[in-house]
Amino acid sequence: DVVYVELPEIGAVLVAGDDAGVVESVKAASDIYAPVSGEVIAINELLENAPETINDSPYDDGWFFRLKMSDPDELEDLLDADSYQDLASD
Numbered sequence: 001d002v003v004y005v006e007l008p009e010i011g012a013v014l015v016a017g018d019d020a021g022v023v024e025s026v027k028a029a030s031d032i033y034a035p036v037s038g039e040v041i042a043i044n045e046l047l048e049n050a051p052e053t054i055n056d057s058p059y060d061d062g063w064f065f066r067l068k069m070s071d072p073d074e075l076e077d078l079l080d081a082d083s084y085q086d087l088a089s090d
Contacts, residue, residue, distance in 0.1 A: 005047040036074040038067035
């Protein structure tokens with residue numbers, strides 16, 4: 001269960017793979033990495049007071065931040081859901 005989230009500042013410029021924040025559960029803390037390069041244009045302020053939203057609604061209300069991409073070609077380097085599941089089950 002997620003108990004704390006630290007998000008990047010709006011306006012921060014991130015490079016794909018950069019540390020963008022931290023998510024803490026009752027068992028561990030993990031870094032959040034930027035999936036692509038770009039400028040942070042929004043953060044999910046809901047998570048500040050309700051980090052458990054990530055557990056309850058990871059695909060809808062539990063988003064972390066939004067980026068204005070600087071290089072859309074980086075999307076080609078990301079995994080789709082099936083490829084990620086295959087990698088995670090190895």
